[in-house]
Amino acid sequence: MLRTKMPEKTWTDVAIDFLGPLPSGHSLLELVDYFSRFTEVIVMKQITAELTVNALFESFSRFGIPETMRSDNGPQFISEPFKVFCEEYGITHQKTTPYWPQANGEVERMNSTILKRLRISQEEKCKHWKWDLKSFLQMYNSTPHSITGIAPSALMFGRVLRDKLPSLQFPAGIVSEDVRDRDWEKKLEAAEESNTQRHAKKSDLKEGDTVVAKRIVKDNKLSTNYGSELFDILSREGAEAEIRSKESGKVYRRNVGHLKRFVEECQAEKHDNIEADVRVGEATEADRRSRRDMKTPQYLKNYITNVNGNNRFED
Incomplete structure (x- = not known):
């Protein structure tokens, strides 16, 4: 501060x-x-x-x-x-x-x-x-x-x-x-x-960056901390930045502590990342569900067991 x-x-x-x-x-x-x-x-x-x-x-x-x-x-x-x-x-x-x-x-x-x-x-x-x-x-x-x-x-x-x-x-x-x-x-x-x-860090936001702004008043408890509206930083002096809305063109003054840089990702990259995450998740799930080899105990060697749990004695 x-x-x-x-x-x-x-x-x-x-x-x-x-x-x-x-x-x-x-x-x-x-x-x-x-x-x-x-x-x-x-x-x-x-x-x-x-x-x-x-x-x-x-x-x-x-x-x-x-x-x-x-x-x-x-x-x-x-x-x-x-x-x-x-x-x-x-x-x-x-x-x-x-x-x-x-x-x-x-x-x-x-x-x-x-x-x-x-x-x-x-x-x-x-x-x-x-x-x-x-x-x-x-x-x-x-x-x-x-x-x-x-x-x-x-x-x-x-x-x-x-x-x-x-x-x-x-x-x-x-x-x-x-x-x-x-x-x-x-x-x-x-x-x-x-x-x-x-655990504060110095903000590296600068003129020309695209940012999102923190919501001053939330609509409800499920509202995110930052809104979806995008802004361009017109100027910055110390901790104060002048921002302009890409949607309405209105200009506001905000502290940089209320701003977060917006990074636009390629849709194809997003899709690849999602597929990779799914493959990793499937492999992890398969590994997690692997079972050890089952052996029939000695006292059941003269019996035939079935899935219903009914045992039959074999001569």
Whole structure:
């Protein structure tokens, strides 16, 4: 799995995503800074494109306008108001490969963390879950991150946010290069461990190859993992490939992990292989059914035996 390199500065590359809806009907708009891992969460009752733009602008008014925003292909993020908003403020919008949420890993991991916290709140029958969420975020942003070794707020603002627990203030003059080196080293270790556990191999798919695509939703339990529709790879950049359907001509973006090369075999070769398999199978079956020589036991030598099992004594 490919890893994203750490940006040069804070709040230049921001990941965004929606979590929800929750049982209360609310949804959470999450913003995660790829440099510091500083996390901002906005609670929303409705998540239309216009309200999403307003919520983002509210956050940017506090922390500044990022250079790049990464999101999935949710309807709010591919809408016309969102596109106009990004163009107006000079934001490069990077959409992840469809059906591959790992491409926006930072915010996806935060989704899991926040969900865990909300489940605990529900189990403890906490009435003020919004307050509990804010308390969790304050604690998260003030705690040294497992990858960078520094609290997200310290990298974001140059100081640790004060909380209930006494802590040492972060020294001025953060050495960003050391943080980036540590970040990249940890990511490479995680990638190597993940590839080893999954026995992953590097994909050799290239432009011009004919492939089949993995089914995102199966029709039933008997459906195959890959569909029968054929696609041509138009281009490939990293783990993302642009493919075109041979049948409809439509163009899609897919991760190469969802593609498999199609190899067309000659029908005559198939027939020969089938006949060879049958001959081998017959020979094997014949060998398996061979029997040993049967001899009449001594105590039956004065008898004539027949297939019906009736024995007759012979003088």
